[in-house]
Amino acid sequence: MSTTPEPARRVLVTGASSGIGAATVRRLRAEGFDVVAAARRLDRLEALAAETGAEAYALDVTDQGAVDDLVAHLEASGGLDGVVNNAGGAFGLDPVEDADVEQWQHMYELNVVGTLRVTQGVLPLLRAAAERRGGAEGAGADVVFVTSTAAHGAYEGGAGYTAAKHGERMLSTTLRWELAGEPIRVVEVAPGAVATEEFSLVRFDGDAAKAAAVYEGYQPLQAADVADVIGYALTRPPYVNIDLLVVRPRAQVHNSKVARTGV
Template identity: 60%
Template sequence: MSTLSSTSAPRALVTGASSGIGAATVRRLRAEGWAVLATARRADRLEALAAETGCETFPADLTEPADVAALADHVRAGGPLRSLVNNAGGALGTDPVERGNVDEWARMYEVNVLSTLRLTQALLPHLRADGGGDVLVVTSTAAHGTYPGGGGYVAAKHAERMIPATLRLELVGQPVRVIEIAPGMVRTEEFSLNRYHGDAAAAAQVYAGVAEPLLAEDVADAIVWTLTRPAHVNVDTLVIRPRAQASNTVVAREG
């Protein structure tokens, strides 16, 4: 792991930071002067991100309780934490419910829901300790509506959405903001490729004819905007889509 020198800058932990929205968020926060701890499973990707941005890194698999505990210990040892950005997640498959792969449904629940739960539970006391902070969860528009072939991912994201929705009620009056960012169609290098099990042609078809899908940087911009509002301002839920996407099933495609 790499280590960032001590600083009085606000400090954030970003999960799923090896690519896509997570990496873009690390870059944007660092550009804004934040100290950032980036975590993901792939140490080599984290090392490259650290070389580029000067962030701190800690490789971890958030589906492993021991890794979560080790990461939380590292966070606590490093000083105050202003913001926890729960971004790690992903989709697997597009099977209809009737033929849904149960193992993939379970994996999506583990990666999207239980990983967010474990890390949030581990770090909430630390966020409170220095006068408060933020729990931000990156969900999806799949957390707000369904679509054919999306049952497993939709179910996982609906469940993940209930973490910030419930936590906000339970922590009312405490100095902790709870924020949900729900992106729609975002073209990143890996999300659809992973969903289609490495089938690059199928992954590319997701964005075919869409003039301007969102980019990871667009979502990172939204994340950082919510985190940098005055402390009394809580952005409960921010849904962000490309102009070409009106809903999970209605998308303007050229040709």
């Protein structure tokens, strides 16, 4: 008796044009997932799509209309089994007294409200996918939030970013409570220092020397290390939920304490 193979799970990755997002696309494609790679820079996404076989989709998570269009596209093209909310970023490292209010607003809009927009938009698709796959007894669906160790502690100069990431963490935690009993896993991955090509460069407004100094004297995480953690969470048996996984370089024991010993 022949059976129809289960179709590959389809996952949306936001902020996929570089860094952790691009590495996550590569990891999930290697695991056999269908992946929709979404970000603002379509040229980078198309190169990633050519490399991995993912689908490239131009998206600005701070634009509600763009998110609505994405959801409509996903619904019309096969639905969705999971989302990795990775789009985010930090701007500035100023003390509260001198903080740039517009930078704070931008960080909150990108890390919290943008993540909320995407999550709200895809939840009906995730519920439908979970139902197709057997509901409570089947594979279910997944919502992953890539936050930061900044979501779990303060540090001087980081109030704007830590405030935004704490907000995203509470979004993740509250959603898990609100979805209790539904076959949808909610996962938070909180990376520490990750040496990507853009995170610190953007934070320091293009100052390459300041950006490089963040990672001097120790071995920071690489984007692929975080992608490995995300891949691990998404490939656990459906009854296993990784509520929270904090991953740091060995040398980093706190947001503001790093042993710069050269290893």
